[in-house]
Amino acid sequence: MTQFAVGESDFLLDGRPFRILSGALHYFRVHPDSWADRIEKARLMGLNTIETYLPWNAHSPQPGTFDTSGMLNLERFLREVAAAGLYAIVRPGPYICAEWDNGGLPAWLFREPGLGVRRYEPRFMAAVSEYLSEVLRIVAPLQVSSGGPVLLVQVENEYGAFGDDQTYLKAVAELIRGAGITVPLVTVDQPVDAMLAAGGLDGVLRTGSFGSRVAERLETLRRHQPSGPLMCMEFWDGWFDHWGGPHHTTSVAEAAAELDALLAAGASVNIYMLHGGTNFGLTSGANDKGVYRPTVTSYDYDAPLDEAGHPTLKYHAFREVISRYATVPDEVPASGAPAPETSAALGSPVRLLAEPWGVWSEQVGMPTLDELDARLALFRTEVAAEGAVLLSVGEVRDRAYVFLDGAPVGVLDRERHDRALMLPHGGHLQILVEDQGRVNYGQRIGEPKGLIGGVQLDGADLTDWSACPINLDAVPGLWNNLDAVPGLWNDIPTATRPPGTPIRGSQTTGGDAATATPAAPVPGVGPTAWRALFEVAEPADHFLSTVAWGKGFAWVNGFNLGRYWRRGPQQTLYVPGPLLRPGTNELVVLELDVMLDPVVHFVAGPSLGPLEL
Incomplete structure (x- = not known):
C-alpha cells in the first residue's frame, strides 16, 4: 500500500523524497474525450502530477442535486490521470476562485437572507458538509493509500485574502478528514505575511501562489513554516482576460527562468495553468474592484498547452527546464494542424421580443434574476407619457437592453456605472437583463443579479411588471x-x-x-x-x-x-x-x-x- 506524507524537508512517497511536478488541468473546462490527450501531454512535458479544482456550483446547480455526468465526471478524470501513470492533487474548495462564476459557490446559497459564506455560519457549514461528503465520496477511494492517484487535498483556497476565521478553516479541514481523506492536507495563500497568517492552519502544510520573485516568495513562506517541503501550488505562467481589455501573455524566457529558480531551490510546483481550456456556457466569472470586469470565454491563459491543447513555445521551454531536474520522456508531442475553414x-x-418562449408572471416591483432563477430575463410594462421621460435604475447588474415599442432605445451597462437613459415618449417598454458572470474574488461574491433597487420613471417607481426568464x-x-x-x-x-x-x-x-x-x-x-x-x-x-x-x-x-x-x-x-x-x-x-x-x-x-x- 503506497504511503504519501509530509516530511521534515520533503514530500515522502513510501518513505523516499518525492518532488511534485504538477500541472493544473480543470476537467470542467475540457471536453471529456480530450482529457486523455491533455494528460498525456503533461506526462511528455515531464510532469508527474495533475491538479484540479472542483466546482461546487457546477456539480450542484440546485440544492439537493449532485451532477457527475459528462464534463463533470470527476471519477473518470482521476482514473484517466492514474492510467497515464500520474498522481493527482484535488482542490475542492468549497470556494475555488479560478475566474469561475461566483468562485464556485452556488448562487442558491445566497437566496437565504443573512447566510454567511466562507465563515463559520451554521447554514453555510451544513451546505458545505453536504457538498464535501458528496464530492469526497468520489475522491476517497482514489487516494494513493487505496491504489489511486490522489496525493494531496486542499482546504479552502487563498482564504487569507478574504477572511481570518480560524474556526471555519478548522471545520472545513475536519469535514474533509471526516469524509475519509487520509492523505496530507494543504492550504494555499499568496506569500504575504498577513495572508499566510490568516489563511494557514497549524498542522496543515502551507503552500504559496506566485509567478515571480521566487527567492523572496519562498523566504516569506519559510518564515511561516520552518519545516516541511516548500511548494508553489499556483506557479502563475500566464493570466486571464476581461472583455474590453488586452489579451494577456507572459514572456516565455522569463517564465522559464522563474520555473528554473523554483526548481533549483528544491521546491515542488503546480504550474497554473498547464492547460487552461474554456469557460463553456455561462461559467466565466468577473472581478469588481470599483469597476466590474467580466471574464472572457477563453481560458487559454497563455499556458504551455493552448486552448485547443496544442504545445506552445512555453511548453517546450518548460520541458527543457524540467529536464534539468527530472527524467523527461523522449517523445515530443506534435504541433497542432490548422483547423478546417468553412x-x-x-x-x-426568431426575434425574442416578438413572443419569447417561457412563462410570463406578473410582478409587483422589479424582481432580481436570482428570484427568477435566470441568467437572462425579459421584463415588460406600459409607460404612459406624452413626451420624453427619464428611466432610471438603482444599480444595473450587469447589462440591460432597453426597447420601446419594439425599437432599441439604449443599453445600461454596469461597467460604465450606467443608471439612466431618456425614453423619447411613452409606450410598450421592454428591458432584457443579462447576467454577464458573477464576481469570483473579494467581498462582492454572491451579490444578486438584475436591476437592483427598483426602476423609476421621472423619479416615480415603476411597479407593474411582467417577467419572463429565458431558458438558455x-x-x-x-x-x-x-x-x-x-x-x-x-x-x-x-x-x-x-x-x-x-x-x-x-x-x-x-x-x-x-x-x-x-x-x-x-x-x-x-x-x-x-x-x-x-x-x-x-x-x-x-x-x-x-x-x-x-x-x-x-x-x-x-x-x-x-x-x-x-x-x-x-x-x-x-x-x-x-x-x-x-x-x-x-x-x-x-x-x-x-x-x-x-x-x-x-x-x-x-x-x-x-x-x-
Whole structure:
C-alpha cells in the first residue's frame, strides 16, 4: 500500500523524497474525450502530477442535486490521470476562485437572507458538509493509500485574502478528514505575511501562489513554516482576460527562468495553468474592484498547452527546464494542424421580443434574476407619457437592453456605472437583463443579479411588471417547438423557415396558409436567435469567428460554447472536435445586440485579441 506524507524537508512517497511536478488541468473546462490527450501531454512535458479544482456550483446547480455526468465526471478524470501513470492533487474548495462564476459557490446559497459564506455560519457549514461528503465520496477511494492517484487535498483556497476565521478553516479541514481523506492536507495563500497568517492552519502544510520573485516568495513562506517541503501550488505562467481589455501573455524566457529558480531551490510546483481550456456556457466569472470586469470565454491563459491543447513555445521551454531536474520522456508531442475553414449562412431568425418562449408572471416591483432563477430575463410594462421621460435604475447588474415599442432605445451597462437613459415618449417598454458572470474574488461574491433597487420613471417607481426568464438551455431546440408557441414565426420570411413549418397568425381569407406573406422582420436587430447547418468531413477542432457579430451566445449541436462580444479581445470561440459528427452539424446563435453579417465563418486558428489597447 503506497504511503504519501509530509516530511521534515520533503514530500515522502513510501518513505523516499518525492518532488511534485504538477500541472493544473480543470476537467470542467475540457471536453471529456480530450482529457486523455491533455494528460498525456503533461506526462511528455515531464510532469508527474495533475491538479484540479472542483466546482461546487457546477456539480450542484440546485440544492439537493449532485451532477457527475459528462464534463463533470470527476471519477473518470482521476482514473484517466492514474492510467497515464500520474498522481493527482484535488482542490475542492468549497470556494475555488479560478475566474469561475461566483468562485464556485452556488448562487442558491445566497437566496437565504443573512447566510454567511466562507465563515463559520451554521447554514453555510451544513451546505458545505453536504457538498464535501458528496464530492469526497468520489475522491476517497482514489487516494494513493487505496491504489489511486490522489496525493494531496486542499482546504479552502487563498482564504487569507478574504477572511481570518480560524474556526471555519478548522471545520472545513475536519469535514474533509471526516469524509475519509487520509492523505496530507494543504492550504494555499499568496506569500504575504498577513495572508499566510490568516489563511494557514497549524498542522496543515502551507503552500504559496506566485509567478515571480521566487527567492523572496519562498523566504516569506519559510518564515511561516520552518519545516516541511516548500511548494508553489499556483506557479502563475500566464493570466486571464476581461472583455474590453488586452489579451494577456507572459514572456516565455522569463517564465522559464522563474520555473528554473523554483526548481533549483528544491521546491515542488503546480504550474497554473498547464492547460487552461474554456469557460463553456455561462461559467466565466468577473472581478469588481470599483469597476466590474467580466471574464472572457477563453481560458487559454497563455499556458504551455493552448486552448485547443496544442504545445506552445512555453511548453517546450518548460520541458527543457524540467529536464534539468527530472527524467523527461523522449517523445515530443506534435504541433497542432490548422483547423478546417468553412462558411454557412445563418437563417431562420426568431426575434425574442416578438413572443419569447417561457412563462410570463406578473410582478409587483422589479424582481432580481436570482428570484427568477435566470441568467437572462425579459421584463415588460406600459409607460404612459406624452413626451420624453427619464428611466432610471438603482444599480444595473450587469447589462440591460432597453426597447420601446419594439425599437432599441439604449443599453445600461454596469461597467460604465450606467443608471439612466431618456425614453423619447411613452409606450410598450421592454428591458432584457443579462447576467454577464458573477464576481469570483473579494467581498462582492454572491451579490444578486438584475436591476437592483427598483426602476423609476421621472423619479416615480415603476411597479407593474411582467417577467419572463429565458431558458438558455432551450434555445437550440427552439426550431423544434415553434408551432406550439403562437406568434414566433410571424415576422420570419417563408424562405428562411425549416421545411414544412406552417405560418401562424397570418391574415388570410382562405386557401393554403403557406401562401400567406408575413410581416417583414427587422434585419439583424437583437435579441434574435439564428440557425445554420454546416458540413464536417471528419470531426476535428474548429474555431468559430465572431468578428461580425455583436454580443451573445453560440451552441454547436446543442452544446453551449460560451459568450461572444464584438468588443473583444477574444474574436473566436473554440469548438472541440468531439462535439462534431461526420456530415451535417447545427450551429445556433442568440444575438442580443446587432448582427452585422448573418454568416458563419470557421477559421484556421484562434484569435484571442491584441496584446495592447
